[in-house]
Amino acid sequence: MPLILQPEPNASVLRHRDMILHDLTQLAEPGTVQSQIEARRAFETDALTAYRCMPFAVLLPRTTEEVSRLLAYCNVNEVKVIPRGAGTSLSGGALPTEDAVVLCLSRMSRVLDIDFDNRFARVEAGVTNQSISEVVGPDYFYAPDPSSQLACSIGGNIAMNSGGAHCLRYGVTTQNLLGVKLVLINGDVVEIGGSHLDSPGYDLLGLIVGSEGQLGVVTEATVRILRKAEGARPLLMGFNSSEAAGACVSSIIASGVMPVAIEFMDRPAIKVCEDFAHAGYPLDVEALLIIEVEGSEKEIENQINLIVGLSLQHEPTVTRISKSEAESAAIWKGRKSAFGAVGRISDYVCMDGTIPLSTLSETLTVIARICSEAGFQVANIFHAGDGNLHPLILYNANTPGELERVEHCGAEILKHCVAVGGCLTGEHGVGIEKRDLMPLQFTSIDLQQQMQLKTVFDPHWLLNPSKVFPLDGRKAA
């Protein structure tokens, strides 16, 4: 059995399942309430596939008003609600419980307004991350770019405060969001933020972003759109050791040059990604950096010269600057499909700890030791510029006991991240996966303070309640 437990289901809700389904169907538009087993099965897990649980219904509303009616009913009848975007959470953020309904926003996928003058786009929560950049392109873009951007929705991005490779320069979701329409569990619809930059009172928008669907359901978002740079170019640098690559990253960051992305892969990751994407990655190096700079042709050349100059002391064995759009696209395709590529060859768990950059090489050594002692292979792929690690630990889900052992191994890595001054999760969220590790990072007072905020928004703890906070110690909140 996996280590992470689900709370006891609400027996009364299970007993009254048919009545609740009847009521919800009355309140909803035709087709919104799905209770057939085939329909529910598609929602039993997200991208953390080791965990599965069938909800007793799936709700697919089309409007904010419908969301409001459904939530108000669930609040009065104490039915748990699992908000869901595209189901790409790597931390089990959308994992259902058997006494819950999944509220999926995928049918709310309209672009409502694009305002180039004031540099924002207003979209419904089910719109995918990438499609925002597509509709505001070719001159503008939406900056956060999680690897799942083809599929993941803006609502899910807001819930998890998603990042991505280019966040080094442009910030994560919270820096790129201007406002939301939020439905509270009691059905109240509130507008938070808008098309201006500052909050009128407490920064509710800042609190909502990254609250993992526990404070309300976002149905619309107003996001900042930015003008694209004149050009962008990645370069690849290969090194004989991870330490040398890590030291090179530190030199670049300390120098004042500001690349828009600095990505790191170690030898196992390079091989898997190259086999998948044929990006032209060098296969005879221990570590690879993908560094991207932006600007005019001349500015790009200047920055690349500076970076190449800085790198010399770290003795890269390969330095290759992209020569064409096609080559640049291939380089990024390899990186962005890394998780999928690893998934083709093995089951894996993906960690997401962040560390201070100065502890990078020490941390890589510790990760290697922890995994080798436990007998697991590990591939490291991460956002080096901001210290956000993604060790992928490979295991076999069909071997009894391996999931428990690999989870233990991941927890040991995260313990180390916290011990050196980092954190449990940089961009994937706590979800169910890291819920029970929260006391590593927070005292009980720290957690109580956060849980009290949950209670303000959701007094009966019905919204995504099994996530984020350890199950014991919840009473006082």
Add this chain to the structure above:
Amino acid sequence: MLQGIERPLEERELAQLVAEAARTRWALEVAGSGSKRRIGRPIEISGVVTTRNLRGITLSEPSEQVISARSGTLLSAVEAELAKHNQHLACEPVDLGPMLGEAAGQTSVGGMVATNLSGARRIQRGGVRDQLLGLRAINGRGEVFKWGGRVMKNVTGYDLCRTLAGSWGTLGIFSELTLRAIPRPEEVRTLVLMGLPDSIAVEVMCQALATPFEVSGTTHLQAVLAQRLRLPALTNSGTSVTALRIENFSPAVAYRADKLKDLFVPYGDLIELDHAKSLAFWEELRQLSFLQGSVDPVWRISTAPKMGPRLVESIRRYRVCHAAYDWSGGLIWLEVPDAGDAGADDIRRVVATLGGHATLIRAEPSVRARVDVFPPLETAVQRLTNGIKQAFDPLNILNPGRMYPGQ
């Protein structure tokens, strides 16, 4: 027992003071160095707690662009430490001291975060809220809590950094803060257009931000306010001033300045401020020099950039006002002479119609007691706001009533 002004030396002492105040239900005014005490609703208190003796930089890691300081540390000390490593804070927080009749440079780091008043670079690099990586604070129960840390990316738990940034000491008292820094640019240049009317100026500023040239400052001062500027090149014309800032490595700045000049030639003669003059100009804007030397009420209005001029024009139909625009038109500093209630009714009505919100920054205490200083909130948002206050400060002892009546 609390007596007058308390100046704890340690976080633990601060926590004990608040715990004692909670036991005795004594309301506390929370202050850093006190440079912004004249903002907000006047409050009734039993004592003052200041963090001015919680001083010192506790972590400086230039290679990671991170700095931590105890909350009473002067912002100028943090900036001096960063400058040693050729770095600075991206948000260039405004210094309200001089426009309120206080000395410049008195803001503490805690005060900066508690008020979240970001400067010109907000449009490009985020506000104070976005530079805050971690905090330690004492809530209204006298408990020490923390959030975040020293790393750039962190989604572990609810974002208490942003929740507490801009809470004006009503949710907790900071004891230590960790901030992100960025490298100082090699060169700064400023392009200035004179005599543009507001709507054209905002068009220029928005157009500048719609280029790929990373314009990092956009401001427009109406003639009355522009005359208060100190930089001689700009004050003598008697007209409005519109300025665009470019920051980068020198070759990039030169290239981008040329591109922007080509673009804006049709709008009139461009003056170019070199590196030194640019630094001086944007520094005096940080100190809001254009609002100094007057005691007339001042509002800070946040709206959509293109709505700025319409909003000012609508207010002008009812009363005399002078506007300075930042954030390409999205932030307005509005001085309102001869106004009994600081023009609150007219301003709130116009803002409610056109979108955005307004905060009264400078006014006599009697006015601040009479009108809403902070923007009135819609019912559901006010209910959440009350709940958040309760969650941090259930006995209502931290700056009670400073933002909203009764809490």
